[in-house]
Amino acid sequence: MRKHLTFLSALAVTVATAAGAQRPQSEIEPAVPSVEAAPIAYLIDAKSGQVLFSREADRRFMPASITKTMTTFLAFEWMEEGRLFPQQVFTVRPETFRKWHRVGSTMFLPADARVTVDDLLHGITTISANDGSIVLAEGAAGTLGDWLAAMNAKASEIGMTDSRFGTPNGWMDEGGTFTTARDLALLGQTMIARHPSKYAHFFGATGFEYNGIAQRNHDPITGVVRGADGIKSGFTNQAGYGFLGSAERDGQRLIMVVAGSPRGTMRNEAARKLLEWGFGSFDSKLLAPAEQRIATARVQEGSARSVGLHARGPVRIATPRGKDPKVTLSIRYEGPIRAPVSEGERIAELIVDIEGMPESRIPLYAERDVEVAGPVQRLVNGFVGWVS
Secondary structure (H helix, E strand, O other): OOOOOEEOHHHHHHHHHHOOOOOOHHHHOOOOOOOOOOOEEEEEEOOOOOEEEEEOOOOOEOOHHHHHHHHHHHHHHHHHHOOOOOOOEEEOOHHHHHHHOOOOOOOOOOOOOEEEHHHHHHHHHHHOOHHHHHHHHHHHHOOHHHHHHHHHHHHHHOOOOOOEOOOOOOOOOOOOOEEOHHHHHHHHHHHHHHOHHHHHHHOOOOEEEEOOEEEEOOOOOOOOOOOEEEEEEEEEOOOEEEEEEEEEEOOEEEEEEEEEEOOHHHHHHHHHHHHHHHHHHEEEEEEEOOOOOOEEEEOEOEOOOEEEEEOOOOEEEEEEOOOOOOEEEEEEOOOOOEOOEOOOOEEEEEEEEEOOOOOEEEEEEEOOOEOEOOHHHHHHHHHHHHHO
8 A cells, every 4th residue: 555654844845956847758868878798787776776777687697606695695694693703613524625626716725624704705705716605605504405595585585586596606506596687786785785894894805815825806897997896796608797796986886787798808898887877877866864754654553653764874866967857755655554663664665756767665664663552542642633
């Protein structure tokens, strides 16, 4: 059910100022980027979730080593929950060494090596360590099967509706592992939003040295595109060349996916062009700073009659540069909202409709707890509701 909640006047004024007269769509939309070398290409604004460019966003493909982003994200989640620690030490199992020693990209873990989670994650994110991914999965979950079950459960939890993971490192598994550009962009967006400090620590390095062996990162944008800091490239003969990447400039973060390129040089060029086009074609506008109340929602049978809603972080939107598109904001939620309500509970979505661009949605969360009202409070609420 679609509901409209009460906006703060400051936000309403901002939107009214941004909204201009109706114009033909052709005057609003920026020119299409030149990224023909990537059959699959997708670009979003990370702060608003707005889709800035989309080609074959829902086409399934094998992500190859981009799969390791999901392994990394699950590790971040378990760290946050206290189930995994950076200085925790895992031992390489003999079977794992025999199967993964020098197979594809590795960090050259010795047989029976004792290695920290911190080193494993740096090996995974920087030099795409196949062996490190397996050791992390087995050490953290106990068995590879349990880790894969957790990967898929986490993917489902965050809304990756068209992805499945059959390996923690993306090694070829006869099509058992697949994803889409839309799902990968959501993964990157969620990982950075939930774990900014971990992302900054483990991503964006140009190289990594372990056990006296130095290797460089094959990320095609870090150190090349201004503001770029990851995320993960991938290649197999079956999948071709792909990349999930991100960069931030002046408070605007973009996340992009290119996939299916026949050569690495073509993939790299497409990734760089797509990001540069995004930063050059859109302005990032602040609608509300972090923690500002965006709206209030009425609560039934609660100790309070309403609860404030805010986004996690600043609310920003991307608009075509040099244009003045019409901007419409609305709130959507499944109602009615009944007590109890927990602080941080996802309650609603801010729907951002910008002329000439796809609709985008920003989750809104409860500012505080609202308990179930006692008998006296219910009587007061009923009287106030009757006279108001």
